[in-house]
Amino acid sequence: MGLLDGKVAIITGAGNGIGRAHALLFAKEGASVVVNDVGGARDGSAAGDTSAADAVVRELTQAGGKAVASHDSVATAEGADALIKKAVDTFGRVDILVNNAGILRDKSFTKMDEAMWDSVIAVHLKGTFLVSQAFVKQAIAQNSAGDPNERKGARIVNTTSVSGMMGNFGQANYAAAKAGIYGLTRTMSIELQKHRITVNALAPIAKTRMTEDLPMFHGVDTMTPEHISPAALFLASDLCGDRTGHVLAVAGARLYAFKIIETPGKFKDEASGVWTAQEIADNWDAIVKS
Known part of the structure; x- marks a missing residue:
């Protein structure tokens, strides 16, 4: 028995790094997985390469799991709706959403241009809002139509960042987006309790394609995406119970929480x-x- 048996999980930005690790673990725990990724470079350029998401789907299905690829952009309402539709058309329902998609366009504050700002906000913050809203509407609709005695809630796991919680040089756009995701997570967790939907967030620190050139990760092999995914699994599973509105941070073997006091x-x-x-x-x- 897996922790996610019978569940349908949507994971955005699942073609590489942390998202891919989430997809592998969720499938291992019994979930049917929608692997969403638009492809391209870490700054969001050259999007449209379907190979990353398709490769993860092959990896999951060859291991005996159930998976389908989505190449829709989370930064548009049309893309968000198409992503949810792909899940429902393929697997019949939605249960779990992990908002993990992201890009980086780092530059010091005075040198950052409007395009750098807009693109990062669009993928991280707007994308989290759009996909979550489409997911919640579907989750509420399917729950209302089910047997009242068998109704179960859904779970959303957002991805914030230490940069968003604490700030970081050269990441005004990224930090603002991730701080916004914290506020969005808190508000969603309050509003969606009546629908039995939990909303929590992860603040991961890991060596990935997005971060591998940062000095803090040079020669470091103890802070991997695989360290992050068990925390996502916990928040996406029934082990989480009715806990909602929390930010769980993971840095290698260290697990801690962020709180605003x-x-x-x-x-x-x-x-x-x-x-x-x-x-x-x-x-x-x-x-x-x-």
Whole structure:
């Protein structure tokens, strides 16, 4: 028995790296997998090469799994709808969505142009929104049509980043998109609870085609995509229970969580309660102390 027996999982950006590792593990655990990837370089150029997604599908089916390729772009509503339709036409339903598709167009803030900004936001943030919305509509429709005694929720696993949670030099576009995905994850998790849909996120650190030229990964073989996928499997499986709205981070053997906290702060003693700028400066340490 696999953790995902009978489930249909859609994984975007599954032609390489972390997405491919997710697809392999999910299929091993019994899921029917829709392998979505538009192909091309890591900066999003030369899209339209179907070989990456097709190769992963062959790998899964040769191992006895069930899989189909999707070459639709997550950055358009038409592509998102086509992706969900491919899943339903092939496997009859949807149960799991892993939003993993992404590109990089790094440049320092003052040198970044509008095209670099727009393309990264489109794939990461807009893509997560569009595919999730199409997925949720299908999940709600199929759940409403089923036997009330057998209704089960669906699961969404988004992909944020340490860059999005903490910031990173040269990645204003990427960090903004990934921070947006955190906010989107939190809001979706609140709104979709009534539909029994859990929404969580991963913040992975791994050596992949996207990151292999970064200095931190030179000579490193202990932070692989295979370290990330078990966390995705947990969030996509019934082991996750009703946990929702969390960000699970994985860096090699280290597993941890990101949380945004608010400090206790400081109340102004005077009855008016109105702070002056000078008073804020004078009390800064007390205001920001955790």
